[in-house]
Structure formats: C-alpha cells, structure tokens
C-alpha cells in the first residue's frame with residue numbers, strides 16, 4: 001500500500017492507537033517519548049506485529065526535511081509533505097527553554113501586507129498529524145527526545161483559528177500524558193483575530209495561551225495592512241478577547257509588528273493602551289523583518305523604543321522582541337518556503 005493510503009498514526013487520538021492496552025502504550029511511547037521515525041527502531045514490539053502495522057499505518061507525514069541553520073542558533077526547517085506541498089517551522093534553542101514555532105497551514109489566507117507568507121496566498125490546511133510532525137522531526141534532527149522541546153508557538157505559516165479542528169486535535173496530543181505531555185502554559189496560539197475561533201478556544205478547555213496579533217489600534221489602519229480585517233472589526237475582536245479572559249483568567253499576549261509611518265505613531269501607542277485598559281496583557285513589539293519585494297519599511301530603533309515607553313507609561317507591560325533567524329528567512333513574517341541564498 002502506498003504511504004499516503006496508510007492510516008496516519010499521528011492522526012489518531014492516543015486512545016485510538018492500534019494494539020491492546022499495553023501494546024498501544026508501547027507504541028505511544030515510541031512515537032511521542034522516544035521519537036521513533038522507523039518501525040525497526042521499536043525493538044520491544046514483536047517483529048511480526050511491527051510488520052503487520054507497517055502494512056497498515058504510517059509514522060510520518062513528511063517526505064523530506066531540509067534544515068537551514070541560522071548564525072544565531074535557530075534552525076528553519078522546510079518540510080515537504082507527502083502530497084508535495086511544503087511548510088516550515090523554526091526551532092529556537094533558548095537557554096533551558098527549547099522552543100519551536102510551527103505552522104498550521106501551507107501559506108495563509110489572511111494576506112497581511114507585511115508578511116511573506118501572506119504574499120504566497122493560501123495552499124491548504126495542515127492536518128493534525130502534519131502539525132505534530134513538525135515538532136517530532138525537529139526534535140529528531142536536533143538529537144532530542146520530543147518531550148525535550150517544552151515550548152510550542154503556533155505562530156508560523158497560517159492562521160490557526162481558521163483551521164480549528166486540526167489545530168485543536170494536534171494540541172490535544174501535545175497535552176496528553178501519553179502524548180507530548182506538555183503544560184498548556186507552554187503552548188501559545190497566535191491569531192490575527194478571528195472572534196469565533198477565540199470563543200471556541202475559550203470554551204475548549206485546552207487552557208493554552210492566546211496571543212493576539214492586532215497590528216493597529218484602529219480599523220482603518222488595520223484594514224490597510226490586513227486585507228481580510230474588514231470581516232472582523234476591532235470591537236468584535238476585543239469582545240471575544242474579554243470573553244477569553246473571563247473564561248480562562250489567562251493573561252493575553254499581544255503581538256504588534258511595527259511598520260514605519262503606518263502603525264508606529266505615538267497616538268497609536270496611546271490608542272492601543274486605551275483598548276487594553278483593565279485587561280491582563282503583555283505587549284510584544286516586533287520590529288518588522290524585511291523580505292524581498294515587501295511594500296514596507298521597518299520602524300527606526302529610536303521610535304520603537306519611544307513606542308514601547310509610551311505603552312509602558314500607559315500601564316501596558318511591553319517587551320521588544322528582536323527576532324531570530326533573519327539570515328535564513330526564519331524570522332517573524334519571513335516564512336515563504338524559500339531556501340536561503
């Protein structure tokens with residue numbers, strides 16, 4: 001049977017893995033704890049059983065993995081999926097805090113003008129298995145057991161809340177004690193602001209962190225840089241965020257990419273602070289990362305720091321997130337399935 005026609009093991013909930021209780025737990029251990037990428041690594045499973053399962057099931061969703069290491073230690077992974085489509089993830093080995101930024105789609109339908117993925121347009125949603133396999137392959141390539149990667153951010157290609165079923169299924173397997181056994185506090189889902197998806201996340205009980213990429217405090221500016229933003233006004237998004245906060249009590253992270261002369265004015269910093277008054281938030285300002293053919297310029301450092309200071313003065317805790325992996329096209333907003341020069 002061709003690989004694509006076999007049942008994907010990563011697509012199955014942990015409770016639905018093949019085998020009796022003990023064998024299924026062994027298989028889960030090989031997949032999610034030891035990170036086996038081949039049947040013959042699973043040495044404590046009887047050979048006949050491995051052969052039988054290998055006929056019916058597949059372990060991986062990826063046909064090829066190309067790593068692109070950055071000088072700063074991060075690594076961009078370009079994955080070719082079984083149908084030939086491609087997607088990317090970025091591994092960042094922060095001290096004691098191995099982190100991976102993964103994708104939820106091939107391309108993205110949101111079309112943000114400052115993002116190279118948005119320029120590509122939408123390919124397709126990734127399956128839950130394809131979302132998980134980005135973590136498993138990166139861990140394997142780094143020589144780590146999968147559970148050594150303790151932080152996951154869904155902030156790569158795509159809008160996770162437009163692929164809710166698959167993203168939530170993948171997160172369930174990240175959280176499951178027999179899966180990646182991650183803490184929900186170590187998983188961050190980043191959205192450009194899809195109100196119905198934020199409500200679903202609030203009700204899901206998954207308990208993961210929400211990051212909101214607002215990128216402008218007013219609808220007019222926002223619609224200029226996020227062409228699909230006219231579907232959801234800031235007022236609606238804020239209502240959903242307040243609901244999420246009321247349901248979960250979780251602090252919301254804000255992501256804001258600074259674009260010179262577009263969304264980096266002092267009045268916008270004050271308006272932004274006004275929007276989030278009374279909510280527990282943390283603002284990450286992202287200096288824009290350039291890519292070829294982009295219609296934007298980055299905000300100069302002095303204005304970035306001034307924007308940050310204004311937010312702080314208005315009571316919004318703020319950090320500036322200088323991106324990693326710029327030299328290999330792995331920084332925020334640069335993912336475009338291109339091989340670095």
Ligand code: SF4
Nearest residue numbers: 108110112115118158
């Ligand atoms: S910034 Fe995010 S939502 Fe916007 S186009 Fe890029 S990947 Fe999509």
